[in-house]
Amino acid sequence: MDDLVKRYMPVETIEIRGTENEGGSTTRTIGGYVVKFNQRSHLIWGEFYERVAKGAFARSLQENTIKAFWNHRSDFVLGSTKNGTLRLSEDDIGLAFELDLPNNTWGNDAYESIQRGDVDGVSFGFYVRSDSWQYLKDEDVYERTLLDVNLFEVSPTPFAAYPDSEVNQRSLEQLGITTKEQRKHEKEKILLEIDLLAIG
Structure with a gap:
């Protein structure tokens, strides 16, 4: 399946911290989880639920340069794994992230919106490499498990949890x-x- 998919996950909290550098400037860092493993999504399209299996991002973390965008906008780059301003890792809970925000207009906007609580979620863009589907007869719905995804971007975003998939x-x-x-x-x-x- 070659269709672009974007998923939003509400997070319990996006952590914000500032680190003072030599010369008096401050690095503003946000962090939390992009997604937690094996947690069921909201019903997508009214037809299926979705889970992300542990290890689904492992290959991408080894092979891909992954960008952080502001609300999926590739012209508003917030960070990159290539230069270490975006740091991603899988642990037993899920896909964790730390992002050093840039000192520019959209970096400042992102910081202000997250600090105020206007933006309280993280979304991720990916292509599916491998998944599995199970029909849940009692609920008359399908449940999809993402086993291996080609992750290319993560985005702080204000949109409602799990909007309709672009699949x-x-x-x-x-x-x-x-x-x-x-x-x-x-x-x-x-x-x-x-x-x-x-x-x-």
């Missing part, structure tokens, strides 16, 4: 996954055929 309907159909609406329609069709057989 599209075509992708779900390619996987042979039916939606509730499709299953309802199929059930109605079968019941109609049974009624017609009974009349005949």
